[in-house]
Amino acid sequence: MKKLIVKGGQQLHGEVTIGGAKNSTVALIPAAILADSKVRFDNVPDILDVHNLMLILESMNVSSHFNRGNLEIDPTQIRKAPLPGDTIRSLRASYYFMGALLGRFGEAIVGFPGGDNIGPRPIDQHIKGFKALGAEVEEKDNAVHIKAGADGLHGAEIFFDLVSVGATINVLLAAVKAKGTTIMENAAREPEIVDLATFLNNMGAHIRGAGTDVIRVEGVPSLKMTNTHSIIPDRIEAGTYLSFAAANGKGVLVRNLITEHLDPFIAKLKEMGVTLEINEDSIYVPGGDKLSPVTVKTAPYPGFATDLQQPITPLLMRAQGSSSIIDTLYPQRVKHIPEMQRMGANISSKDGVITVKRSPNLIGQTVEAGEIRAGVSILGLALMADGVTTINRADNILRGYERIIDKFKGLSVDLKIVNEAESLHK
Ligand SMILES: CC(=O)N[C@H]1[C@@H](OP(=O)(O)OP(=O)(O)OC[C@H]2O[C@@H](n3ccc(=O)[nH]c3=O)[C@H](O)[C@@H]2O)O[C@H](CO)[C@@H](O)[C@@H]1O
Ligand SMILES: C=C(OP(=O)(O)O)C(=O)O
Incomplete structure (x- = not known):
């Protein structure tokens, strides 16, 4: 099993190219x-x-x-x-x-x-x-x-x-x-x-x-x-980088995506007030917008993808108010919540509704990637926190996110993957 070491206070800036789905x-x-x-x-x-x-x-x-x-x-x-x-x-x-x-x-x-x-x-x-x-x-x-x-x-x-x-x-x-x-x-x-x-x-x-x-x-x-x-571009990987760019970026270009596949996600970002410059197969996110809270309800395609309900969380934590997420496909998809709470995030879940509030005081912790999207959303949060976050069980993230060290490097973000023997990977 691998650990991901994330230094907080890193803003995303640069370009990322999305891989196959x-x-x-x-x-x-x-x-x-x-x-x-x-x-x-x-x-x-x-x-x-x-x-x-x-x-x-x-x-x-x-x-x-x-x-x-x-x-x-x-x-x-x-x-x-x-x-x-x-x-x-x-x-x-x-x-x-x-x-x-x-x-x-x-x-x-x-x-x-x-x-x-x-x-x-x-x-x-x-x-x-x-x-x-x-x-x-x-x-x-x-x-x-x-x-x-x-x-x-x-x-x-x-x-x-x-x-x-x-x-x-x-x-x-x-x-x-x-x-x-x-x-x-x-x-x-x-x-x-x-x-x-x-x-x-x-x-x-x-x-x-x-x-x-x-x-x-x-x-x-x-x-x-x-x-x-x-193979078509990965709309979930694309949505993840778009979310992090809007939450914590200062100019990010996400390349190689099919915008139509991201329609429900893009609509939600726009509803929040995120500025997006949408081109034929790329989206530029300037960052730094004042954001409104929203309600997200997952549904089969062409609804809002369940696989993006966790990755949008760091962005919701930047909004001025309380957002709600209802995952109709997987109501128990909440593995990120206790980990994020330990980092000082204002997030809770009750009766199938996840409530996400503005969370300005995030602190790095040792946490666990319980599954792929929980893990990656914690990574997004760790970049916004003070101090260092160690994400255990990072293999879960690597199940579905390729070459994250290189990709985040292209976004001016330094990540490290360490295996159990503490040797550096990639
Ligand atoms: C490898 C892959 O493509 N995984 C995706 C696929 O998973 P997966 O194919 O497993 O998800 P499904 O679309 O089958 O599941 C949708 C819903 O139907 C239920 N269900 C499904 C099958 C069944 O026989 N009985 C039943 O009750 C599931 O519990 C769930 O509530 O779609 C999910 C929903 O978009 C995504 O989160 C996963 O990333
Ligand atoms: C749930 C997911 O994957 P899998 O169906 O492969 O577990 C996912 O990609 O978010």
């Missing part, structure tokens, strides 16, 4: 095993989740090479093999191997996934989808065992009981090579789902409606890649 990448890598050819991606973020997914591929004799944002995967020699339990538990998206293996072999045994500890994260909708496609599903020995019938998977109509990114992607992965037509209703509409469908369609899949709540898939027998898939 974690939540696209972690679906695209499992999806690669559906191909009957090598697969290439660029704009791949250098995050822990990617390295762990590569380990899972290796366990199935799928070789992969990652170099400076380019990832090549060769699934042509894949064999069925038990997946490494510890690695499966190190991230959420390992559950995409359920859909991908089912699509490839007609069967999958995948341990229960890990990922951010943000409250209950059931997978009943994934299982409902697999069953609708004709698979038998059994949960035993801490794993989900899924097996198609003798004639393979067949298309089906599935109405999801709730909007789930994971279930939409997992069922899509299973359906893409199933016989016949699958129609998913009440599907999630996140840009990462569109990115995955674009990748699969470019390999010969027949998916229509990704980005709407009805996705229609005509199964195809084979998928082959002829070009390189470029």
